[in-house]
Amino acid sequence: MIYKSLMALSWLVCHTPYRLVMGAGWVLGNLYYLLVKKERERAVAQVMPALGMDEATARHTVRLSFINMARNVLEILYMPNLNEKNFRDYIDVENLDTLKKALAEKHGVVILTGHIGTWEWLSASFTLNGLPVTAIAKPQPNIQYTRVLDDLRATIHVEIFSRGTSELLAAARALKKGKILGFLVDQDAGPGGAFLPFLGKTASTPMGPAVFSRKFHSPVVPAFILRQPNGKHKVVIMDPVPYHDTGNPDADMLDYTARMTKIVEQVIRDNPTQWLWFQKRWNTKPEEQKLGKHHTAGEEKA
Numbered sequence: 001m002i003y004k005s006l007m008a009l010s011w012l013v014c015h016t017p018y019r020l021v022m023g024a025g026w027v028l029g030n031l032y033y034l035l036v037k038k039e040r041e042r043a044v045a046q047v048m049p050a051l052g053m054d055e056a057t058a059r060h061t062v063r064l065s066f067i068n069m070a071r072n073v074l075e076i077l078y079m080p081n082l083n084e085k086n087f088r089d090y091i092d093v094e095n096l097d098t099l100k101k102a103l104a105e106k107h108g109v110v111i112l113t114g115h116i117g118t119w120e121w122l123s124a125s126f127t128l129n130g131l132p133v134t135a136i137a138k139p140q141p142n143i144q145y146t147r148v149l150d151d152l153r154a155t156i157h158v159e160i161f162s163r164g165t166s167e168l169l170a171a172a173r174a175l176k177k178g179k180i181l182g183f184l185v186d187q188d189a190g191p192g193g194a195f196l197p198f199l200g201k202t203a204s205t206p207m208g209p210a211v212f213s214r215k216f217h218s219p220v221v222p223a224f225i226l227r228q229p230n231g232k233h234k235v236v237i238m239d240p241v242p243y244h245d246t247g248n249p250d251a252d253m254l255d256y257t258a259r260m261t262k263i264v265e266q267v268i269r270d271n272p273t274q275w276l277w278f279q280k281r282w283n284t285k286p287e288e289q290k291l292g293k294h295h296t297a298g299e300e301k302a
Contacts, residue, residue: 002142002144002145002148003144003147003148006077006144006145006148007148007151009077010077010078010079010080010148010152013074013077013078014077014078014080014081018078018090019231021071021074021075021078022071022074022231024074025067025070025071025072025073025074025075026067026070026071028070028073028074029063029066029067029068029069029070029071030063030066030067032066032069032070033062033063033066033067039278040062040066040278042277042278042280043062043065043066043277043278044058044059044062044277046199046277046278046281046282047061047062047272047277049200049201050199050200050201051199051269051272061272061273061277062277062278064273065272065273065274065275065276065277068117068227068273068274069276071118071227072117072118072119072120075118075120075121076118076120076149076152077152079120079121079124079152079153079155079156080152080155082121082124082128082155082156083128084128084130087124087125087128090121090232090233091121091124091125091225091232091233091234091235092228092232092233092234092235093125093129093234093235093237094234094235094236094237095236095237095238096129096237098221098237098238098239098240099126099131099180099221099223099237100131102219102221102240103131103178103180105219106178107175107178107216107217107218107219108174108175108176108177108178108179108180108181108216108218109179109180109181109218109219109220109221110175110181110182110183110209110212110213110218110219110220110221111135111180111181111182111183111220111221111222111223112183112185112209112220112221112222112223112241112260112263112264113182113183113184113185113222113223113224113225113264114184114185114186114224114264114267114268114275115184115186115187115275115276115279116186116224116225116226116264116267116268116271116274116275117224117225117226117227117233117271117274118225118227118233119184119225120152120153120156121225121233122182122223122224122225122235123135123153123156123158123182124156124158125225125233125235126180127156127157127158128156128157131180132174132177132178132179132180133157133158133159133179133180133182134158134159134160134161134171134174134179134180134181134182135158135159135160135161135181135182135183135184136160136161136171136181136182136183136208159174161174171212172212172215172216175212175216175218176216181212181218183206183208183209183212185205185206185208185209185260185261185264186264186268186275186281187206187279187281188203188204188279188280188281188282188283188284189204189205189206189207189284190204190284191204191284191288191289191290192204192290193205193206193207193284193289194206194207194253194254194257194258195286195289196254196257196258196261197261198261198265198281198282199265199268199269199281201282202282202286203281203282203284204283204284204289205257205261206257207253207254207257209256209257209260210243210253210254210256210257210260211253213243213256214243214249214252214253214256219240219241220240220241220243220256220260221237221238221239221240221241222237222238222241222260222263222264222267223235223236223237223238224236224267226271226274227274238263241256241259241260241263243256244256
């Protein structure tokens with residue numbers, strides 16, 4: 001029932017003029033800000049120390065981020081409308097040649113990104129330019145939500161692997177085949193993550209990009225999609241992040257992850273209204289860290 005309802009909503013959104021869809025996002029984002037007190041207050045409490053804002057400025061920032069989030073949701077439902085002929089009406093891509101050059105190395109490319117802007121459209125900006133994209137995503141609590149997302153992603157030709165499952169083996173094979181593998185690295189990674197400074201506070205950080213990059217010699221390319229004042233999206237592709245091999249893999253991957261984390265952190269600081277401030281980014285405490293050798297699940301079989 002949930003699946004059919006959401007797919008019907010996607011059909012409705014796709015048959016609504018884009019400007020009206022964005023207007024609806026403004027209304028829904030403001031309603032969400034007003035009605036969902038728990039998430040709103042958590043977001044405000046996290047923005048203030050992270051960005052050094054007073055409460056009034058933080059509340060304004062969070063309200064705008066809720067509007068952006070509502071628009072993101074509607075744009076995900078709108079994805080079946082995107083195609084090779086029209087996506088440039090919605091998305092401008094900078095430095096695509098940087099990504100193509102990294103792919104030309106034939107080791108695949110790890111994309112470093114986060115829940116910034118309409119991140120699902122980042123994949124569209126690559127696939128609709130003819131590039132092969134896969135991504136590791138966290139399954140939704142309800143399997144029907146996951147089915148909806150995966151079916152909508154399929155409309156823009158993205159292959160999804162579930163985080164924490166045997167499908168990580170398939171993700172590894174995707175890199176071996178020279179494909180793009182995307183990582184959203186701005187969520188709590190639990191006790192097995194790397195505990196690093198993030199927006200002024202220690203956070204458990206995913207090490208997947210560092211592990212996969214080292215294992216398969218894949219360049220890590222930071223890429224983010226940012227909503228612009230004119231209503232379009234701009235994809236920013238940065239230069240690859242180099243891996244420094246000192247002979248100590250665990251220390252090297254920790255350093256690698258720390259440098260990548262600073263990139264994501266700076267993008268959030270520069271675009272604070274486009275990040276999900278209510279998420280439990282700092283949920284796992286440093287004392288909960290599980291020590292051990294970092295590795296890719298099943299890497300010996302990959």
